[in-house]
Amino acid sequence: MATEVIPRRPTLLLIVVLSLLFVLMSLSSRTAYIGQTRTLFERTVMTVFSPVPKAVNWVGGSVDDMYHGYLDMRRAVNENLELKRKIATTTAENLKLRQSESDLRRLRSLLGYSEQFNMNTSLAQAIMLDTSGRFKSVIIDRGSAAGVEVNDAVVNANGLIGRVILTTNDLAKVQLVTDNNCSVGALTERSRRQGVVRGDGAGGAQMHDVGALADVLPGDRVLTAGIDGVYPKGIPIGVITRAAQGANLFKQITVKPTVDFSSIEEVIIIHTRKIPEPVVRYTP
Amino acid sequence: MRWLRFIVGLLIALTLHSLLDSFFPNALAFFNPYVILVVYYSMGGNVFGAIIAGVVAGLVQDSFSGAIFGLHAFSMTVCAYIVAYVNSRLELRGTLAFGACLGGAVIVNELVIYILVNILLKQRIEMFEQGLLVKTIFTLLFGMLVYHLLTLFLREEPIEATKRPAGW
Secondary structure: OHHHHHHHOHHHHHHHHHHHHHHHHHHHHOOOOOOOOOOHHHHHHHHHHOHHHHHHHHHHHHHHHHHHHHHHHHHHHHHHHHHHHHHHHHHHHHHHHHHHHHHHHHHHHHHHHHOOOOOEEEEEEEEEEEOOOOOOEEEEOOOHHHOOOOOOEEEEOOEEEEEEEEEOOOOEEEEEOOOOOOEEEEEEOOOOOEEEEEEOOOOOEEEEOOEOOOOOOOOOEEEEOOOOOOOOOOOEEEEEEEEEEOOOOEEEEEEEEOOOHHHOOEEEEEEOOOOOHHHHHOOO | OHHHHHHHHHHHHHHHHHHHHHHOOOHHHOOOHHHHHHHHHHOOOOHHHHHHHHHHHHHHHHHOOOOOOOHHHHHHHHHHHHHHHHHHHHOOOOHHHHHHHHHHHHHHHHHHHHHHHHHHHOOOOOOHHHHHHHHHHHHHHHHHHHHHHHHHHOOOOOOOOOOOOOOO
């Protein structure tokens, strides 16, 4: 009977339901915290439907994680590319700086070295190097316009390179001490024995005219003697690597130049005071 | 079968509710999926079923929102009753009719809530008119779209389309 009445009296049902809900609301509104789960009824409804928000939360969290993971990955990839680009740029800059530092160090040593001479000096850059043939020479980028003259001595921080044998307006050719036709008045640093150093045409040099009894040993440093009218005194030429007894009255001495001729870059030109021709040729 | 469909609809509404809460907090201030479900169900014209649907949907919404427990159930029941009663008399069909019912239901729902909050909590809802306008527009647009898609692709008529006597 009741099941037939209730559907036919929905207004009555509405009134009953609304009354019950009003009572429920009144009870709820008296509690201290509105959002808190208070009643058994509310707890039951929440429990029944709680899997839905949980599932949504889980799915949302997973999607969010995936999305942010993807974004992070993209960001990391972009960052990686950017960093690689920066590394390439920095490496190039680093190489340039190293090069500059090396140049600076070399130029400083050259400068310091050139200051010990009382004569005028000027800096030049080696622009062509020919050490392969028998005639060893190097072309520098300073010529007569810069005051370079034939027989000017050419050195670097390591020692003697050679002398100027030809000049143009803006270039000069330098004969290396290892050239077969180059002779330098020399002396040993330790025992002060004098001789003449000549290039052997093969990258080394020989010291001639040193007496068989002279105190000359391997390891002795050889300097310019300053007696040939070309090279100032005291420029390192090389180190004696061999000092053997010769077939005649002189020793056979091999000298290893202190300059590495394969890596000449900047050089110092020493404008030596030239001995006038009449003085050279004068014979009493 | 009709209750099963209602439960599915309720779960979808709750899912939407949870999603909106997760990603767009306070989104339910501008949009109410439960009203759409209740109106859709009540369009069938079964007043008894509509009252039950209103109570259930409202209680679920109350459980997962911070309002007084029973507030939405109360307002939703009133809406469901009115829509079902009107449809039991007029047999409204079509998207526009649904829109009209939905718009009216949203307004009634909000007004009932406003009055109850005033009575029970002695509080005024801030910016009620603006909120009502925005909520009506968004709920209406979304509800009509859903209704249109349901009738277009699923050839779905409102749940409990077979009219039953109102029983006055």
